[in-house]
Amino acid sequence: MAPVAPRTGDAIFANIERVNAELFTLTYGAIVRQLLTDLEEVDEVNKQLDQMGYNIGIRLIDEFLAKSNVSRCVDFRETADVIAKVGFKMFLGVTASVTNWDAEGTTCSIILEDNPLVDFVELPDNYQGLYYCNILSGVIRGALDMVSMKAEVTWLRDALRGDDVFELQVKLLKQVPEEYPYKDDE
């Protein structure tokens, strides 16, 4: 069977079921508020958001691979491109761009101009340490983990803190070769 060509983010987004972004935004806001009430420490909330994102990411990657038909990425550049153009579009309906590649090609920045998570949100002064969108960094980390790439994702710029866009730095730490759960000769 001939391999199916990978679909663009727009094509996939047009074909899947969608919900109103405001329900999504408000639900995320409710989650962050619950975490802040329960945990109180901003660092704890950041960690919990990252963990929730990780849990989402490890399941999201299956859906992503199933719906988008992308072939195996040759290198990390392609991976980052696919995350920004297809992944973000498919799930959040926004396109991100990839910039700031370093010399080895293991670190890049993903820039998000619109972010449906932060509509209507303003960070009060006493929560300035909060990475409101930290769930996104967990999602990317979890998804890459499931395709054998250990990565570190950090926020460089955050529009809620006064910058103009959201910038995530994705750094590939190492590629873990796939391990088979059984030995070949047994």
Add this chain to the structure above:
Amino acid sequence: MIGVGKVKQYGNVLDKPLNKGKTEVSLSAFAFLFSELVQYNQTQVDNIGELERRLEDAGYAVGARVLELLCHRDKGNRRETRLLGILSFVHSTVWKVLFGKVADSLEKGTEHEDEYMISEKELLVNKFISIPKDMGTFNCGAFVAGIVRGVLDGAGFPAVVTAHFVPMEGQQRPRTTILIKFAEEVLLREARLG
């Protein structure tokens, strides 16, 4: 292209123009997020009643904000003062904005004067959720019940809102009913208004 360039920065989030509410995200993104909300709350509680209460509280916050947003954007800042008015607002406008369709039905309770029911064949939030047998009557629709309670409370119609499964003949999955029980003062006020 006109208008291309950096997005204008607003000092205060309240100064930003409101978008039309037509942006969308994928259903699976919302489903993943909702499942994390439920999973997180499961770790924080000991029993089902508390889990439902926490989901409802989360929904309450959403409902209060949805009311503000819709009143300003869709209704031109007019507010409902009559019971049927607010119920039909919830049943049509709120449902249409949040879930993309009007609710399946709105009924008045037969046993009590102060009860109304909004029914839905399959709530969007329950679409990818299955309840294990040992959780009994737990319904993630408690989140939606919270949204309705938030809208009603904000509009000045305090009520107790709960979500229930109603098994239907011939259908594999039960229908979900949101039961709204209005407070005494709402009915008294409604009677006075005539």
